[in-house]
Amino acid sequence: MELVALAAESYVYGYPLVRDLSVVEGAMYTGFGPLPPTPFNHFAHADRPVPADTPFVSVGDDTVRSVAHLDLSGGPVLLHVPDSDGGRPDGAYRVLQFVDAWTNNFAYVGRRATAVRAGDWLVVPPGWAGRVPDGVLGVIDAPTSVVTVIGRSACDAGGGHGPDDPGGPYDPGGPYDPERVRAFREQLTVTYVEPGTHRTGLPAPDPDVPEALRFFEQLRVWMADFPPSAPDQAYQDRFQRLGLLEEGPSPYVHADAALVGALTEGLARGRARVEEASRADAERGGWVMEPHLFDYNLDHYGVGTIDSPQWRIADREASYRTRAVAARSALWGVHGYEAVYAHTLCDAGGERLNGARSYVLRFEGRPPAGAGWSLAVYDMAGYGPAGQRIGENPAGRGLAYAEDGSLTVRVQRERPDDPVEAVNWLSVPGGDFRAVLGLRAPGAGILDGTYEFPAVERVR
Structure with missing residues (x-):
């Protein structure tokens, strides 16, 4: 033995x-x-x-x-x-x-x-x-x-x-x-x-x-x-x-x-x-x-x-x-100080994420990532990419932030009718999926655990 x-x-x-x-x-x-x-x-x-x-x-x-x-x-x-x-x-x-x-x-x-x-x-x-x-x-x-x-x-x-x-x-x-x-x-x-x-x-x-x-x-x-x-x-x-x-x-x-x-x-x-x-x-x-x-x-x-x-x-x-x-x-993954990838399978209520439902994520401000960030969804059949992602490089171009600096991302299958929501829209597959938040050159709040990740709230 x-x-x-x-x-x-x-x-x-x-x-x-x-x-x-x-x-x-x-x-x-x-x-x-x-x-x-x-x-x-x-x-x-x-x-x-x-x-x-x-x-x-x-x-x-x-x-x-x-x-x-x-x-x-x-x-x-x-x-x-x-x-x-x-x-x-x-x-x-x-x-x-x-x-x-x-x-x-x-x-x-x-x-x-x-x-x-x-x-x-x-x-x-x-x-x-x-x-x-x-x-x-x-x-x-x-x-x-x-x-x-x-x-x-x-x-x-x-x-x-x-x-x-x-x-x-x-x-x-x-x-x-x-x-x-x-x-x-x-x-x-x-x-x-x-x-x-x-x-x-x-x-x-x-x-x-x-x-x-x-x-x-x-x-x-x-x-x-x-x-x-x-x-x-x-x-x-x-x-x-x-x-x-x-x-x-x-x-x-x-x-x-x-x-x-x-x-x-x-x-x-x-x-x-x-x-x-x-x-x-x-x-x-x-x-x-x-x-x-x-x-x-x-x-x-x-x-x-x-x-x-x-x-x-x-x-x-x-x-x-x-x-x-x-x-x-x-x-061949990288050290956390180079990039991190946070993922979740469930919404804030503990239920599996599913394309039959709609969700919102509210960021209080830009995620602390010195070299850019992205939010993507992946299907559960081998975790292959489900089709779309949104994000920003350090210049912060393109997404629609509110006057208080917050960012609300709409996660659902159909494109929103509201033009502002459409800018911040992330489409999802029909079945279960996972959400992945990638942060390149993450800030101290990410690495020391003090940053609060946005809850994935179901829209009822």
């Missing part, structure tokens, strides 16, 4: 690495979601906001993605980043997020985190001590030799639509100002700095390992090629008895029956722990958000990150479970 418990621990600990690199590998050969197959050190671009049921999407994320998997085994690369709308403070929200193989968010380049100007960033592998080229904006130290860069671009120009616009609010299935997004992403480039041999794929697990033990073989091989921080390496030494630290030929090809049984049962237990911890409380009323889901990075604080106890999980072993939950439910 001791080996079973150890195997369960190793699953929770190693799941993020296996999950991340499995997605990276799939992205190279078959693509992922709306992203086409793309080799290392090239960007893949989505044409639309990705569906909310795509496994690596935080629920309600309303940005258009550009993703590059960088291989630094042959040396550093230069990442060229264009400016954002000429550096205007109210320009479109854009950020590049850097994630290592263990799913740690270790750097951000964007309007919140860095100066908004065009230029090159040097991304270097662990232990690199070469010369930094002249003229680079900065150096990004990668904790592992394979990292993922996720570029997020706000999918609309900001603001709502006028009362004479028959199209209603922003429609993620329709036009979203593609030219501005396309102009930005076409200038995102990756170039090699030094001559060297870069990988064309990931280190391969032994194909002769039985399928039941494949997870542990992947973990063994990838832990060796992508070692974690020193404190994490000290923790994973306990897995020696499981064969996870053995080099060379796989110990799982001809493993004895006792080890196979312990690993198989341990995997099931570890998976059950992650599933249970990941299960959202679907019946909970009110708004739910998790601004600290990505606070498990305890060792790598690069450009744009916040090195503060507020954004660290104090207990390292507890951080492993949180990391596994994040990898399962929102792979």
Whole structure:
């Protein structure tokens, strides 16, 4: 039973690495979601906001993605980043997020985190001590030799639509100002700095390992090629008895029956722990958000990150479970100080939101979000987008505020007859749905819990 418990621990600990690199590998050969197959050190671009049921999407994320998997085994690369709308403070929200193989968010380049100007960033592998080229904006130290860069671009120009616009609010299935997004992403480039041999794929697990033990073989091989921080390496030494630290030929090809049984049962237990911890409380009323889901990075604080106890999980072993939950439910999501997504399934009376009813949300003022916000609805059949969203960029254009600064949003199927209500109208599907409020660069009131989210009041 001791080996079973150890195997369960190793699953929770190693799941993020296996999950991340499995997605990276799939992205190279078959693509992922709306992203086409793309080799290392090239960007893949989505044409639309990705569906909310795509496994690596935080629920309600309303940005258009550009993703590059960088291989630094042959040396550093230069990442060229264009400016954002000429550096205007109210320009479109854009950020590049850097994630290592263990799913740690270790750097951000964007309007919140860095100066908004065009230029090159040097991304270097662990232990690199070469010369930094002249003229680079900065150096990004990668904790592992394979990292993922996720570029997020706000999918609309900001603001709502006028009362004479028959199209209603922003429609993620329709036009979203593609030219501005396309102009930005076409200038995102990756170039090699030094001559060297870069990988064309990931280190391969032994194909002769039985399928039941494949997870542990992947973990063994990838832990060796992508070692974690020193404190994490000290923790994973306990897995020696499981064969996870053995080099060379796989110990799982001809493993004895006792080890196979312990690993198989341990995997099931570890998976059950992650599933249970990941299960959202679907019946909970009110708004739910998790601004600290990505606070498990305890060792790598690069450009744009916040090195503060507020954004660290104090207990390292507890951080492993949180990391596994994040990898399962929102792979490649961002820290809460970059963006948060609050969601609710119920109205203020505790009843499920349903398109057969009408609702209003009254904001006392603009939500405290420095880089814009949006309100969207998603259906319950896989949480796919239900059709429309409204919101604002920092300029606050388009929505109709009352003289006292409040904003009332009408949520219902039919377009309101009143022209002011029509500006602030969010259409909904016919059945059950969830509402998602996205806040980019959220203010202190969001993060410390003092901001009062608007109640979803049913109109009777």
